[in-house]
Amino acid sequence: MPVRVVVLGGRANILEGTHGLGLDTVLIHREGGYEPRAAQLTERIVHADLGDYALLEKIVRDLHAERPFARVLSLTEDCLVPAAQLNEALGLGGNSVASVRLLKDKVAMRGHLAERGISPVRWRVVDGLDATVRFLGEVGDRIIIKPVDGAGSESVFPIAGEQEARAAWELLGERPMLAEEFLRGTELSVETFSHAGRHVVITSTDKVLSPGLVEIGHTIPSRVDLDGTGIADLVHRFLDAVGIVEGPAHTEVILGPAGPRIVESHNRIGGGSLRELIQLAYGIDLARWAASVPLGLEPGPAEPPAMRHGAAVRFLTARPGIIQRFDGVAEAAADSDITVHLTAKPGDRATPLRSSHDRTIGFVIGRGVDAADAAARCEAARDRIDVVTAAD
Numbered sequence: 373m374p375v376r377v378v379v380l381g382g383r384a385n386i387l388e389g390t391h392g393l394g395l396d397t398v399l400i401h402r403e404g405g406y407e408p409r410a411a412q413l414t415e416r417i418v419h420a421d422l423g424d425y426a427l428l429e430k431i432v433r434d435l436h437a438e439r440p441f442a443r444v445l446s447l448t449e450d451c452l453v454p455a456a457q458l459n460e461a462l463g464l465g466g467n468s469v470a471s472v473r474l475l476k477d478k479v480a481m482r483g484h485l486a487e488r489g490i491s492p493v494r495w496r497v498v499d500g501l502d503a504t505v506r507f508l509g510e511v512g513d514r515i516i517i518k519p520v521d522g523a524g525s526e527s528v529f530p531i532a533g534e535q536e537a538r539a540a541w542e543l544l545g546e547r548p549m550l551a552e553e554f555l556r557g558t559e560l561s562v563e564t565f566s567h568a569g570r571h572v573v574i575t576s577t578d579k580v581l582s583p584g585l586v587e588i589g590h591t592i593p594s595r596v597d598l599d600g601t602g603i604a605d606l607v608h609r610f611l612d613a614v615g616i617v618e619g620p621a622h623t624e625v626i627l628g629p630a631g632p633r634i635v636e637s638h639n640r641i642g643g644g645s646l647r648e649l650i651q652l653a654y655g656i657d658l659a660r661w662a663a664s665v666p667l668g669l670e671p672g673p674a675e676p677p678a679m680r681h682g683a684a685v686r687f688l689t690a691r692p693g694i695i696q697r698f699d700g701v702a703e704a705a706a707d708s709d710i711t712v713h714l715t716a717k718p719g720d721r722a723t724p725l726r727s728s729h730d731r732t733i734g735f736v737i738g739r740g741v742d743a744a745d746a747a748a749r750c751e752a753a754r755d756r757i758d759v760v761t762a763a764d
C-alpha cells in the first residue's frame with residue numbers, strides 16, 4: 373500500500389513531488405486557494421481554515437485513525453508551524469515545533485543567536501515612533517524595522533531619520549516591530565537541504581532589490597565565495613543552533629565589513645521562483661526531496677551539487693495604474709533559453725511595489741552558460757517588455 377502523507381496549503385509544487393513518488397496525498401487547503409490540477413495530484417482535498425489549528429488537528433487525527441500518515445508536509449510560510457505541531461502531536465518526526473517557531477519569530481531568533489554569540493546584530497523590539505527614534509539615536513546610523521513574524525519583504529522600512537520613522541508608523545498603526553541596525557553589504561541567500569541533522573549547501577542566490585528593499589530579481593549561483601567569506605560556516609552553525617534537522621531552508625545573509633550576518637531564515641524553499649531556478653541550474657527538485665528524503669525514499673545530498681547552468685529570474689514592474697497592454701513580449705521571448713510568464717492581463721491593476729506579494733505582473737526566467745550570462749539574458753528580455761499602464 374502506498375505511503376500516505378498530508379500537505380498543508382501552498383502551491384502544487386510539493387504535490388507534483390509526492391505524486392511523482394507514488395504517495396497517497398491528502399491536501400488540506402482553503403477552498404479556492406489551490407490550483408485546479410491539485411485534484412489530479414492528490415488522494416483527496418479537504419477544505420479548512422488553515423489558521424485554525426484545532427480544526428486542522430481534528431481533521432488530521434480523524435484521517436490518521438482511518439489510515440496512518442507517515443508525515444505532515446508544508447512548504448508555505450503560514451503552515452510551517454502547524455505542520456511541525458501535527459508531526460509532533462502524531463509522533464511522526466521532522467523539525468521540532470520549537471525550531472520552526474524560532475525561525476518564524478524573528479525576535480526569539482535574535483535573542484537565541486545573541487545568547488550563543490552567533491551573528492551579532494544590534495536589535496530591539498519597538499512599539500511606536502518614540503521607541504524607534506530612541507533606537508535610531510543609539511545606533512547612530514540607519515536602522516530597519518520589520519514585523520516580528522513577517523516574510524516576503526512585507527512592512528519592511530529602512531529608517532534614516534524621524535521623518536521616515538513617522539511615515540512608517542502612520543502606515544503600521546500600533547503593533548510591535550523588530551528594529552535592527554541597517555546592515556550594509558552584499559545581500560544574498562543560501563539554499564540548503566538537511567537530513568538527519570546534516571546540512572548541505574545546494575546553492576546561493578544573488579538578489580536584485582528595489583529601492584524599497586523588495587526582491588525583483590534572483591541569480592544563481594551567487595558570485596560570492598561562501599567558504600572564503602565564512603558564509604557557509606555561519607549558515608551551518610546557524611541551522612545547528614536553531615535545531616533544523618531536515619528539509620530545505622532558505623537563509624538570508626548580508627556580507628559586510630565585519631563579516632557575514634544572518635538576516636532571517638525559513639525552513640522552506642525560497643520564493644521568487646527559486647525552486648525553478650535550482651531545477652534549471654542543477655537539475656534538482658527540492659520540493660520532491662522535501663517529501664522523499666525524510667521518508668527514506670531517496671537519499672539526501674552528500675555534498676553540494678555540480679552546476680549545469682547559471683539561472684536567473686527578473687520580475688516585471690510598471691508604473692501603478694491599470695494595465696493597458698504589454699509591448700515587446702515576442703521580442704523578449706525570442707531567446708530560446710528565456711521564458712516570459714505574464715501573470716497579469718490588460719485591465720488588471722499594477723500596484724505599488726511594497727512587498728513580494730505585489731510582484732503580480734509577470735517575470736522572465738531562464739538559463740545561461742553561467743550566472744552572469746543568465747542574468748544578462750534575463751535583463752535583456754525584461755528590458756524589451758514595456759508594461760503600459762494608465763492612471764485610474
